[in-house]
Amino acid sequence: MSDKKDNIIACSECFKDAAFKYMISLYGGLDNTTQCPHCGKYNGSKLDLTSLLYVMQLFFVNGTVHRTEYGGAPILQMNDCRAYEDIESISADLNDDCRLLYQMTGWCVFFYGPRLCMVGFNDILDDLRSDRINEAINVILSSYPVVIMDKSLYYYRLRLNPKNPDDVNEYDTPPATISRTSYGRLDSQDNNLIYLSSDLETCIHECRATVEDNIYVASLKVKKDLRLLDLTAYFDEKCTEFESVRLAVHQLFLASSHSYEISRQLANAIRDKGYDGVVYPSYFSHIRNGNDPFVDYYGGLSYFVYDEHYAEASQIRNYAIFGFPIQEGKLEVVSVNRIRIKQVKYDMILCPNIE
Numbered sequence: 001m002s003d004k005k006d007n008i009i010a011c012s013e014c015f016k017d018a019a020f021k022y023m024i025s026l027y028g029g030l031d032n033t034t035q036c037p038h039c040g041k042y043n044g045s046k047l048d049l050t051s052l053l054y055v056m057q058l059f060f061v062n063g064t065v066h067r068t069e070y071g072g073a074p075i076l077q078m079n080d081c082r083a084y085e086d087i088e089s090i091s092a093d094l095n096d097d098c099r100l101l102y103q104m105t106g107w108c109v110f111f112y113g114p115r116l117c118m119v120g121f122n123d124i125l126d127d128l129r130s131d132r133i134n135e136a137i138n139v140i141l142s143s144y145p146v147v148i149m150d151k152s153l154y155y156y157r158l159r160l161n162p163k164n165p166d167d168v169n170e171y172d173t174p175p176a177t178i179s180r181t182s183y184g185r186l187d188s189q190d191n192n193l194i195y196l197s198s199d200l201e202t203c204i205h206e207c208r209a210t211v212e213d214n215i216y217v218a219s220l221k222v223k224k225d226l227r228l229l230d231l232t233a234y235f236d237e238k239c240t241e242f243e244s245v246r247l248a249v250h251q252l253f254l255a256s257s258h259s260y261e262i263s264r265q266l267a268n269a270i271r272d273k274g275y276d277g278v279v280y281p282s283y284f285s286h287i288r289n290g291n292d293p294f295v296d297y298y299g300g301l302s303y304f305v306y307d308e309h310y311a312e313a314s315q316i317r318n319y320a321i322f323g324f325p326i327q328e329g330k331l332e333v334v335s336v337n338r339i340r341i342k343q344v345k346y347d348m349i350l351c352p353n354i355e
Contacts, residue, residue: 007049009037009104010024010104011038011044011046012044013036016096017352019350020097023058024044027045027047028045028051029045029047038104049105056101057078060078061076063350063352070255071119071251073119076109077109077112080105115241116242117244118302123243125252128248128252133262134269139245143245144235145233146227147228147229147230147233149228151221155198155319156217157194157196157220158216158217158218161214162214173192173327174192183264185260185283186278186280188267192324193277193320194320194326195318197319198319199316199317202284202288205287206318209339215338215341216336217336219333220331220334221334223331223332224329226325226330230278241302241305250281254283276322276323276325279317281318285314290347
């Protein structure tokens with residue numbers, strides 16, 4: 001919020017919807033000595049124009065994101081190029097607030113018709129979901145660079161409730177003799193691997209750890225040069241989002257378990273090409289870094305596709321190493337420690353209830 005009291009244009013008490021008033025209270029300034037220029041009250045959280053537009057963006061746009069099978073897009077959008085119209089399927093109080101916001105800011109909230117590439121319409125992604133999957137995988141393999149796994153970093157491997165937590169073999173790939181009923185995003189019955197991350201909090205998210213679990217972490221170092229295909233790398237593409245290889249891979253790894261059959265075939269192909277493993281974006285990247293991957297568009301163009309710095313900041317890197325890398329001497333367990341979850345905090349937004 002601006003320090004200049006003359007810049008205040010509204011406060012939380014100007015509006016009717018309780019959730020929107022709550023959001024203003026999070027981002028506005030509590031100043032009981034300043035009178036709101038609109039409603040005349042002193043006790044509301046005060047906002048200048050910039051702060052009010054930011055709260056509108058969070059509440060109406062980020063808050064109404066609807067995830068599709070691959071990708072997603074907000075149900076509502078806002079800009080300063082439209083005339084005000086009431087929005088169907090929201091409450092009368094919130095429509096009154098939208099009308100007031102339009103009068104204050106000149107920005108209108110409206111139902112959004114997203115570009116289809118935002119919700120999974122992409123040529124490579126289409127091929128991955130068809131009998132052309134092998135051709136699409138070959139395009140992916142030829143597009144991304146090879147990297148050598150950094151020997152200076154620690155890589156973390158979590159186990160929940162292990163039987164023998166001090167045994168380093170507990171942190172290697174599960175032996176083939178163990179009967180398993182399910183597999184993860186990249187591993188399968190015929191492709192053994194372990195999952196690692198250099199970000200410890202991401203490991204906790206990935207393992208779905210709770211305060212009830214006994215959580216152990218192995219800190220590992222790389223002992224040999226390991227060649228990985230880096231599916232998080234940025235490269236310039238001379239195409240639109242509808243043909244973008246990077247956007248297809250991005251949306252594949254943002255998808256839930258229905259995408260695993262595709263990603264496992266991709267992992268098999270990477271292994272068969274002789275790579276030691278793969279770098280891939282964590283499904284929990286946006287929860288870890290706070291970047292919303294479903295509203296990263298401006299003027300119809302995707303930041304993720306066209307902005308290298310945004311793409312870099314949007315991804316948390318995970319690592320999948322094929323085989324039994326500890327047993328094979330590729331990775332070394334430096335230490336094993338227990339993790340105690342001390343506190344969990346939530347950064348959340350309230351949003352409209354669209355009926």
